[in-house]
Amino acid sequence: MKAHIKITLKTGVLDPQGKAIEGAIKGLGIGGIGEVRQGKYIEVDLGDTSTSAAKDVVERMCRDLLANTVIENYSYEIG
Amino acid sequence: MKAHIKITLKTGVLDPQGKAIEGAIKGLGIGGIGEVRQGKYIEVDLGDTSTSAAKDVVERMCRDLLANTVIENYSYEIG
Numbered sequence: 001m002k003a004h005i006k007i008t009l010k011t012g013v014l015d016p017q018g019k020a021i022e023g024a025i026k027g028l029g030i031g032g033i034g035e036v037r038q039g040k041y042i043e044v045d046l047g048d049t050s051t052s053a054a055k056d057v058v059e060r061m062c063r064d065l066l067a068n069t070v071i072e073n074y075s076y077e078i079g
Numbered sequence: 080m081k082a083h084i085k086i087t088l089k090t091g092v093l094d095p096q097g098k099a100i101e102g103a104i105k106g107l108g109i110g111g112i113g114e115v116r117q118g119k120y121i122e123v124d125l126g127d128t129s130t131s132a133a134k135d136v137v138e139r140m141c142r143d144l145l146a147n148t149v150i151e152n153y154s155y156e157i158g
Contacts, residue, residue, distance in 0.1 A: 042100065
């Protein structure tokens with residue numbers, strides 16, 4: 001069982017990396033794009049476990065380690 | 080319309096960041112986990128456009144700018 005975790009900056013938090021990517025995309029000659037936000041994507045191999053146990057573990061990982069919940073949101077899929 | 084892009088290291092490419100996260104998860108006392116891989120997650124606001132035009136633009140962004148296709152894979156959802 002694998003967890004696919006996305007960590008993104010909360011709305012309103014400045015994202016200079018996203019801004020840099022936005023500038024680079026425009027530099028490619030691609031117009032009409034709006035805001036770009038960069039986040040993290042983490043895959044964790046959870047071994048053999050039940051979906052509910054996996055959910056508890058992933059929730060704990062996200063809250064205590066992977067995301068800074070003051071400025072970041074997290075979401076995940078388990079499967 | 081928004082693009083949700085995931086960029087991950089190809090299988091076999093060393094991922095020291097993932098290894099560090101794996102060590103930190105084990106340090107939290109969470110056992111039984113296997114490999115951890117870290118990638119990037121990027122959201123791009125594409126404005127008003129058709130799905131097929133959006134797909135072309137996102138494909139170009141990924142290939143020419145966001146992913147290093149020698150060592151990275153990319154995947155995306157548009158919606």
